[in-house]
Amino acid sequence: MMKTHLIVFVSFLLSECMEIQGYLPGVSRKSFSEGDPVKLKVNKMTSTQTLWPVEYYRLPFCTPKGGPKLDNENLGEFLAGDRIENSPYRLFMKEDMYCEQVCSRNVGRGEGPAISPNKVVRAIRKNYHNNWIVDNLPAASKVENDEVIETRYWQGFPIGFIDSGLAYINNHVNIEVQYHEVEMEERKSRIVRLTVEPFSIKHEFEQADYDYESSEGDGENDIEGNNEKEFNKKDILNPIASCMPNGEKVHTSFDMIKGREKQLASGKVLFTYDVIWVENKDLHWASRWDIYLKMDLDNAASLGKIHWISICNGLISVFILSVLITGILLRNLRIDYARYSRIAMDEELTESNEETGWKLVHADVFRPPKHSPMLLAVCCGSGAQLICMTIVTILMCLLGFASPANRGVLITGLLLLYVVMGSVNGYTTARLYKTFKGKSWQKATTFASLFFPGVAFSIFCVLNLVALTQGSSDAVPFPTILVLLVLWFCLCTPLVFLGAYFGFKTDAIEFPVNTSNIPRQIPDQPCFLNPLILVIFTGIVPFGSCMVEVYFIMTSMWLNQFYYLFGFLFLTFFILVITCAEITVLLIYLQLCGEDYQWWWRSFVIPSSTGLYFFGFSIFYYLSLETNNFATYMLYFGYMTLISFALVLMTGFIGVVSSLWFNKVIFSAIKID
Numbered sequence: 001m002m003k004t005h006l007i008v009f010v011s012f013l014l015s016e017c018m019e020i021q022g023y024l025p026g027v028s029r030k031s032f033s034e035g036d037p038v039k040l041k042v043n044k045m046t047s048t049q050t051l052w053p054v055e056y057y058r059l060p061f062c063t064p065k066g067g068p069k070l071d072n073e074n075l076g077e078f079l080a081g082d083r084i085e086n087s088p089y090r091l092f093m094k095e096d097m098y099c100e101q102v103c104s105r106n107v108g109r110g111e112g113p114a115i116s117p118n119k120v121v122r123a124i125r126k127n128y129h130n131n132w133i134v135d136n137l138p139a140a141s142k143v144e145n146d147e148v149i150e151t152r153y154w155q156g157f158p159i160g161f162i163d164s165g166l167a168y169i170n171n172h173v174n175i176e177v178q179y180h181e182v183e184m185e186e187r188k189s190r191i192v193r194l195t196v197e198p199f200s201i202k203h204e205f206e207q208a209d210y211d212y213e214s215s216e217g218d219g220e221n222d223i224e225g226n227n228e229k230e231f232n233k234k235d236i237l238n239p240i241a242s243c244m245p246n247g248e249k250v251h252t253s254f255d256m257i258k259g260r261e262k263q264l265a266s267g268k269v270l271f272t273y274d275v276i277w278v279e280n281k282d283l284h285w286a287s288r289w290d291i292y293l294k295m296d297l298d299n300a301a302s303l304g305k306i307h308w309i310s311i312c313n314g315l316i317s318v319f320i321l322s323v324l325i326t327g328i329l330l331r332n333l334r335i336d337y338a339r340y341s342r343i344a345m346d347e348e349l350t351e352s353n354e355e356t357g358w359k360l361v362h363a364d365v366f367r368p369p370k371h372s373p374m375l376l377a378v379c380c381g382s383g384a385q386l387i388c389m390t391i392v393t394i395l396m397c398l399l400g401f402a403s404p405a406n407r408g409v410l411i412t413g414l415l416l417l418y419v420v421m422g423s424v425n426g427y428t429t430a431r432l433y434k435t436f437k438g439k440s441w442q443k444a445t446t447f448a449s450l451f452f453p454g455v456a457f458s459i460f461c462v463l464n465l466v467a468l469t470q471g472s473s474d475a476v477p478f479p480t481i482l483v484l485l486v487l488w489f490c491l492c493t494p495l496v497f498l499g500a501y502f503g504f505k506t507d508a509i510e511f512p513v514n515t516s517n518i519p520r521q522i523p524d525q526p527c528f529l530n531p532l533i534l535v536i537f538t539g540i541v542p543f544g545s546c547m548v549e550v551y552f553i554m555t556s557m558w559l560n561q562f563y564y565l566f567g568f569l570f571l572t573f574f575i576l577v578i579t580c581a582e583i584t585v586l587l588i589y590l591q592l593c594g595e596d597y598q599w600w601w602r603s604f605v606i607p608s609s610t611g612l613y614f615f616g617f618s619i620f621y622y623l624s625l626e627t628n629n630f631a632t633y634m635l636y637f638g639y640m641t642l643i644s645f646a647l648v649l650m651t652g653f654i655g656v657v658s659s660l661w662f663n664k665v666i667f668s669a670i671k672i673d
Helices: 002-021 075-080 119-125 300-345 373-398 409-420 422-435 441-470 478-505 531-537 540-558 566-593 600-622 630-668
Strands: 037-042 085-092 097-106 128-130 132-134 140-144 149-152 160-163 166-169 172-181 189-199 205-211 232-236 268-279
Touching: 075 409, 075 478, 085 097, 085 172, 097 232, 119 160, 119 166, 132 189, 300 540, 300 566, 373 409, 373 422, 373 441, 373 566, 373 600, 373 630, 409 422, 409 478, 422 441, 422 478, 441 478, 441 630, 531 600, 540 566, 540 600, 566 600, 566 630, 600 630
Parallel strands: 140 189, 172 268
Antiparallel strands: 037 085, 037 132, 097 268, 140 149, 160 166, 172 189, 205 232
């Protein structure tokens, strides 16, 4: 009987998992029969020069019948600037197409002296790329010349190019779709790869007598495709082999257009495309994202080695630092304990021996910070909230919940986890503030709920205004801003107050020694313990341990590459936490040995200089980007400042917690008269 119940229970769990599987990121599979329509969607256009994404239909491209329609997008997609819409490109499973016409468009005035370039020319000169999607798979870009054929799996494909100082538009694309036959479903196939090869072909054409449903724009003023007309399929006067109506069916190739006149990004342009279906028996649906996640196919093996070398160097640094710190502290503390115990037990030597070292400050070491105790408590609370959010996010990514197939999930998850962790913020702030003998608990809690979100929202609003002036898809619509405000004030803030309630109800942190009423005078300190010197030098080791991974993350952020090395990221984050804690403990011990008991703020500042090094590295990284306008400066340094500030809070919290634990341990082991 028991065995029967167990079998039923396991069967139920398996059935539930199979149902849930269809909703997990990147797990939903879609099979097509021959002739089934396959939707091609367009996303924002991106540029590594401006860093501002632009909606696809802001340029006078062909629009679908009925106008473009936005896909259902989540909060993360809106915040990331994604605008996924339908397109007029029609694909049918396993049905090749040859020089299929989409529409003709007037893309704007021609180039010339004292003539303002049209929108398309400006976009080409700013190196904008199209990002197309088929079956949730982004298009790779295939570029061919006389010497090499290169396929890139990031940044999409260019909308045009510059040759001899003039802008040319890619008005023809070869859409190559690879598929794999489904073994469990008869006559069904799944799409496993999408590659787009753009060409610029000067089609000379005249209107024919038969119609083809699409739309035609009226030039630069009709960039949204609102003025729809019935598109008449054109007779091409100078057709290439693939465009001949009665010729042999062949696909467009580089050799076919070699030496032909290219299409200028001005005047009337005819847009055409080929569709090429190729069976790939070696590539299965489950592995179709692997090639995108390697980031650089030519150097994939070396990049993996770089990650492992970075991790090994970090672990070696942690090991050496741990051995040094453990050796120094254990040796010195053993000597200190023996000396203090001997003095405490030998009453005859009490009067003739003068105590020195960290024991002298036992009556002051846990004295509340002299300057801004409320601010320190709030900074620690915000740091605790951010570090809990980061840890849970990385763990969820390790479990596969941040698959690149599910766009916007990472940003949405970060926001929701930050909101949920508001209770951690409130509890930490309240507990520390109560320990500091603070009385304005309402003010402290309100400050905690507004501190980091207020800074982040202020930067976000400024950058959103800049995005509006740039016409970028990064500009978040007002309803989305309302959603953010609801998350902040209706969810996060109440959770902060809830955590603060329990924090203030809990007893203050207990210390092993009592604090005197009169503070002890602090002697002059050695120059190497100067706060400015500590800020300048202490962040080198923690940041150095994670610099390589920071580089790859920033490449993913600003160069539109995929990042999915969350295992390396988890190890790097672990190394960062350990190095911050160890360096802080060592320097706080040296400070106490110098009879300086004001360690609260010092323990926060020492590791938080890692955030300053991160910001310095971001300046260095910016110099490698091809950007040169003020709006781009605002975008880049606005978000880098916010991330650096978050890193300051997280590492500062690590320093305070590790120093507090260390001080409680060493002072609980001595006897105080």
